[in-house]
Amino acid sequence: MSSVLQNLVNKPYEHGFVTDIESDTAAKGLSEDTIRMISGKKKEPQWLLDFRLKAYQRWLTMTPPQWPNVKYPPIDFQAISYYSAPKAKKKLASMDEVDPELLKTFEKLGVPMNERAKLAGVAVDVIFDSVSVATTYKAKLAEVGIIFCSISEAVHEHPELIKKYLGSVVPIGDNFYAALNSAVFTDGSFCFIPKGVKCPMDLSTYFRINTEESGQFERTLIIAEDGASVSYLEGCTAPKFDTNQLHAAVVELVALDNADIKYSTVQNWYAGDENGVGGIYNFVTKRGLCKGINSRISWTQVETGSAITWKYPSCILRGENSVGEFYSVALTNHYQQADTGTKMIHLGKNTRSKIVAKGISAGHSNNSYRGLVRIAPSATGARNYSQCDSMLIGDQCGANTFPYIQVSNPGAKVEHEASTSKIGEDQLFYFAQRGIGGEEAVSMIINGFCKDVFQQLPMEFAVEATKLLGVKLEGSVG
Amino acid sequence: MIREDSKTLLEVRGLRATVNGIEILKGMDLTVKSGEVHAIMGPNGSGKSTFAKVLAGHPAYVVTGGTVLFEGKDLFVLAPEARARAGLFLGFQYPIEIPGVANSQFLRLAYNTVQTGRGRDELDPLEFDDFVREKMKLLEMNPDFLDRSVNEGFSGGEKKRNEILQMALLEPRVAILDETDSGLDIDALRIVAGGVNQLANKDNAVVLVTHYQRLLNYIEPDYVHVTEAGRIIKTGPKALALELESRGYDWLSEKPGAEHGAGAAA
Numbered sequence: 001m002s003s004v005l006q007n008l009v010n011k012p013y014e015h016g017f018v019t020d021i022e023s024d025t026a027a028k029g030l031s032e033d034t035i036r037m038i039s040g041k042k043k044e045p046q047w048l049l050d051f052r053l054k055a056y057q058r059w060l061t062m063t064p065p066q067w068p069n070v071k072y073p074p075i076d077f078q079a080i081s082y083y084s085a086p087k088a089k090k091k092l093a094s095m096d097e098v099d100p101e102l103l104k105t106f107e108k109l110g111v112p113m114n115e116r117a118k119l120a121g122v123a124v125d126v127i128f129d130s131v132s133v134a135t136t137y138k139a140k141l142a143e144v145g146i147i148f149c150s151i152s153e154a155v156h157e158h159p160e161l162i163k164k165y166l167g168s169v170v171p172i173g174d175n176f177y178a179a180l181n182s183a184v185f186t187d188g189s190f191c192f193i194p195k196g197v198k199c200p201m202d203l204s205t206y207f208r209i210n211t212e213e214s215g216q217f218e219r220t221l222i223i224a225e226d227g228a229s230v231s232y233l234e235g236c237t238a239p240k241f242d243t244n245q246l247h248a249a250v251v252e253l254v255a256l257d258n259a260d261i262k263y264s265t266v267q268n269w270y271a272g273d274e275n276g277v278g279g280i281y282n283f284v285t286k287r288g289l290c291k292g293i294n295s296r297i298s299w300t301q302v303e304t305g306s307a308i309t310w311k312y313p314s315c316i317l318r319g320e321n322s323v324g325e326f327y328s329v330a331l332t333n334h335y336q337q338a339d340t341g342t343k344m345i346h347l348g349k350n351t352r353s354k355i356v357a358k359g360i361s362a363g364h365s366n367n368s369y370r371g372l373v374r375i376a377p378s379a380t381g382a383r384n385y386s387q388c389d390s391m392l393i394g395d396q397c398g399a400n401t402f403p404y405i406q407v408s409n410p411g412a413k414v415e416h417e418a419s420t421s422k423i424g425e426d427q428l429f430y431f432a433q434r435g436i437g438g439e440e441a442v443s444m445i446i447n448g449f450c451k452d453v454f455q456q457l458p459m460e461f462a463v464e465a466t467k468l469l470g471v472k473l474e475g476s477v478g
Numbered sequence: 479m480i481r482e483d484s485k486t487l488l489e490v491r492g493l494r495a496t497v498n499g500i501e502i503l504k505g506m507d508l509t510v511k512s513g514e515v516h517a518i519m520g521p522n523g524s525g526k527s528t529f530a531k532v533l534a535g536h537p538a539y540v541v542t543g544g545t546v547l548f549e550g551k552d553l554f555v556l557a558p559e560a561r562a563r564a565g566l567f568l569g570f571q572y573p574i575e576i577p578g579v580a581n582s583q584f585l586r587l588a589y590n591t592v593q594t595g596r597g598r599d600e601l602d603p604l605e606f607d608d609f610v611r612e613k614m615k616l617l618e619m620n621p622d623f624l625d626r627s628v629n630e631g632f633s634g635g636e637k638k639r640n641e642i643l644q645m646a647l648l649e650p651r652v653a654i655l656d657e658t659d660s661g662l663d664i665d666a667l668r669i670v671a672g673g674v675n676q677l678a679n680k681d682n683a684v685v686l687v688t689h690y691q692r693l694l695n696y697i698e699p700d701y702v703h704v705t706e707a708g709r710i711i712k713t714g715p716k717a718l719a720l721e722l723e724s725r726g727y728d729w730l731s732e733k734p735g736a737e738h739g740a741g742a743a744a
Contacts, residue, residue, distance in 0.1 A: 421577070425537050430574045432558035433534050433567075434588035434644060435595060444587065448578025448627070 026083035032056065035183055038083050042152050042186075047163065055172035055182030062176045068339040069368040069400055070308050072281065080246060082184045082217070141199075146230075147192040148203055151219050154190035161192060165223055169252040169289045169316070177248040177310075178285040181217045185250070188219035193228035193259075202458050204233040218249040224259035226292065231262040233461055245270075247306070249284045257292030257319065262300070264457055266465055269305035274363070276335025279307025286313035287343075290322035290351075298325040299342065300456045302465040307336060312370065314343035317351035317379075324353040327453040331469060332365030332397070341371035341402075346379035346412070355386040356452050360469075361397035368400040375412040382412040391449050392422045393442070421449075443469075479680070480700050484511040487549055487652050487683050488533075494543035494708075495532045502528045504708035505544065510652060513680040517694055517719060518687045520705035521727050526687045527571060529705070530656045534568040535561055549651065563595030567650030569641040571657040571687075575629045581640070582624035585610055589647045613646045617673045634661030635670075642673045653677070654685040659693035671696030691723040706731050 026037065035056055039049040064075070141148050147158060155162050172182040193199055224230055247269065253261050263286075272279025282305075288297035299313035309332075315324025326342035344353035353373065361367040373384045390399035401418050423445055431441035446469055447454070454462045488510040495503040502525050510516055518526050532539045533546065535558030546553040548566060556564060576584065582603075589610075590600040601609055611621060617639045629637050638658050645653050655674065659667055674697055678684050686697060694702075694716065702718040703710045704727065712718070712730055 427574050427576065429534075429536050429558060430570065430576075431588075433562050433570075434584075434648065435559050435562040435591040436587055437557075437559050437591075440587070440591075444579055444584070445576060448576060448580075451578045 026081050028081050029078045030056075030080070030082055030184065034082055038184060038186060041083065042155075044152075044155060045159065047159075048155055051167065051172065052183050055179050056184075058173040059176065059179035059183055062173070062179055064176045065310075068310050068370070069366065069402070070310065070337040070339050072308055072337075075246060075281070077180075083186055141201075144197050144200065145194040146197060146199055147190065149190055151185075151188040151190045151221060154221075158190070158192070161223065162190070162221070165221055165252065165254055166219075167252075169254060169287050170250050170285050175285060177283040178250050181219060181248050181250040181285070185217045185219035188221070188249070190220075191222040191230065191232065193222075193224045193230045195225040196227045197225075198228070199230040202231045202233050204235070216245070216247045216249070220249070220251040221254075222252070222261060222263070223254045224256065224261050224295075226257045226259060228256075229260035229262075231458060232264070233458060234263070234265045235268075235461070245279075246281045246283065249286075251284070251286040251313075253286075253288035253297055255288065255290050255292060255295035255297050255319075255322075258294045259292060260296045260298075261288060262298045263288070263313070264461055265299075265301040265303075266457075266461055266468060267301065267303045267305050267309075268468055270307075271305045271336050272307040272334065274334045276307070276364070279336070280305065282306035282309045282311060284309075284311040286311065287316065288314065288324070289316045290319050290324060290348075292319040292322070293348075294321045295319050296323040296325070298323075298327070298456070300327040300453065301329070301340075302450075302453070302457070302461075302468065303328070303330040303338060303340060304468050306338075309336075309338040309340050311340045312342055314345070314372075315353060316345045316347065317353065317382075318347045319351075320348045321350045321352075322348055323351070325456075326353075326355045326357070326371075327456045328357045329360070329450045329453045329465070329469075330358070330367055330369075331360040332362070332367045334363040334365060336363075336365040336367075338366070339368045339370055341369045343372040344374070344384060346373075346375045346382040346384070348379060350381040351379055352382070353384045355384070355388070357386075357388045358450050358453055359388075359390045359399055360393065360446060360449070361390070361399050362393035364396045366398040366400075368402060370402040370404075372404040372406070373414055373416075374404075375407040375409050375414065377408045379409050380411050382409060384412075384414045386414075386416045387452075388416075388418045389449065390418075390420045391446070392420065479513050479515075481511075481513045481680060484513050484680075485549075486511050486547075488685075489547040490533075490544070491546075492544035493529075493532065493541070493546060495528065495539045495541050497528070497539050501542070502539075502708055503532060506705075506708065506710060508703065508710065510683045510685060512651075512683055514683045514701070515678060515697060515699045516683070516685045517699035517702045518685060518705060518710075519689070519702060519719065519722060522689075524705040525708040526705050527656050528708075530568055530654045530685075530687055533561075533654060534558060534566060559591075560595075562648070563592050565649075565651035567645050567648055567653040569638075569645060569653065569655035569658050571660065573629045573632075573637045573641055575627070575632075577627050577630050579628050580624070581626055581628050582607070582610070584628045585624075585644065585647060588644065592648050610643075610647065613643060616646060616676060617643055618669050619643060635663060635666035638662060638666065638670055639673070642670055642677075646673065646677055649677075650682065652683050652685065654687065656687045657689065658686070659688055659690060667693065668696060691719045694719050704730055 035052045039052060170178050173179055191203060222232060255261050269280035269282055290297050297315050303309055313326060317324050324344050330338045330340050332338050341357060342355055355371055357369045359367040359369055369388045375382045388401050392399055399420060403416055405414055407414055423442060428438055428441050447466055454465055457465055486509060490506055490508040493503050493506040506529055520526050541554060553561060586606045593600055619639055658670060662670060674684060686693060699716055702714050702716060704712040
């Protein structure tokens, strides 16, 4: 690999700092007592404690998945702290009351919350180490009947909705990490769009792991009733630590008749250093249920961080004519590993799905696309189109594609296209011969490669994503 | 055209270069002056394309000997992009495809980078659009070229036209066109050659690397050079190309020693 390329891909992580806020962190280890403690701290009702304990019992019987194309030493689940909350407990009525340290953190991230919330018209439900400390625009959303709050709050204020939908898309025993999350989740976002309401603004949550070695187990639940629509943005950055941190979130989406949910993620957890030391283990279960007719769920993700990513945002297309979409950019560098993709489960008639996955590997990283398209016997007229493209930067990295296609209905139409390309000397030489230096050339090539995905992102996120890839791949040339 | 008031733009002396440890260029000599058109011909593997790539700074090649002066300055101290900004242009034999990058975006970045390098003003997207459309007329290019990804899905002829369009935009002092005629049908050849002829003027120079005489029916060279085994073994006027076409290269290589040194005559 040329020295130009090596320099380009080695730009250090810019979000590596620890915010000095006093934390209330539980002792390490997991047992029924830990779960009772979490539930007790959050003053949860008995049914939720039962939900957690049942999940915990299931989890005890399960083993971590071995099939992903990633390597890591066994995780000691007793060495993790399962609860961490900032100690400033008083109720915050306005942004002015937010801890200045926290605001400074957002300044460093380049996301001044005030401006982002007020100027950009985005309601930010800030998750800061497990507990929601500020919710904006809530009143405005409430006017049209939208509920947007932390999931802890929703447990108390809308128990009937939580009871009905929690675990309805991702069952407690779905997989090892989903079971763990169901047992110990600390907070997350809840969003409910009532019948016929188009959410007037993009809803946004910033997740951030702050306390060293505190596992972060978010739980997100979004429900769009008949004819409702919402666009939800999730962005992640994390401070730099040398010990690995586990992040095992669960996201559930439910779309009823004619409902539309668009879920966009930019993920930039700490990826470890250039020698593969440290970084987040991002083991996430995201799934959407297109329950109603003509419903649509669209996942867009830009995955640039984490030491290991294990994530398959999926759609269960149950309603007739429902549509599932998955647009993904996964970038790995240094010793990062990603095994990510989607599942499109076609159950209803005339259901359609589209998959556009772009993997970029640099350094010594390993990047796998894994996707399942299943057409059930009932899914007459189902259609799928999948496109999986890999790009390699340098010659020490790996790219793999594992497409699984199971078709049980003869009338279905499934298309799969895949390509692998390489940013090589010849491509950079072509740019150089037109006066364009290596850094600009790589940036242009990568952004061109990812264009089909970026144009699915809301405007401000598209800008952020372009910037992020820049941070990851650009640097001083020389 | 050979002129008395011309300036020396490119001066190559004893150039040697290797790729993967194998010596390809074994002492190339060439002098190119403003206003001139040169043709470099020769059998496959004789070093023609390598010569073009070495001058432009392709990283796969290692210069092991000789000197190259570009407008009197050492070319090899410049990075490839700096050579381009200084006015050395290579028309590629196989222009590379860049999926997802709009041609207009690429052309504008190239143009503005080179302009900035020469201390001139950049053009904004609207100004550039007018400018590039004017240049495209020269090559009878459809404006939809601008919206397509760079070279992606282009036919052979379209790729070559796109190369000459870049030459038109970047206004090089020395344009080396590497087998620009290969893969062109007769109409495309006429258009591409017509473009080159319009761009050639008294202040710049064109070096055509080609296998075939037919290109030279459209672009008339002042000098024809014949390469073999990494050296220029003969230099002559345009008539030499016609002779090569009827006699092949063998009659030259039978007595290579007799022609040594003649390459510098240009």
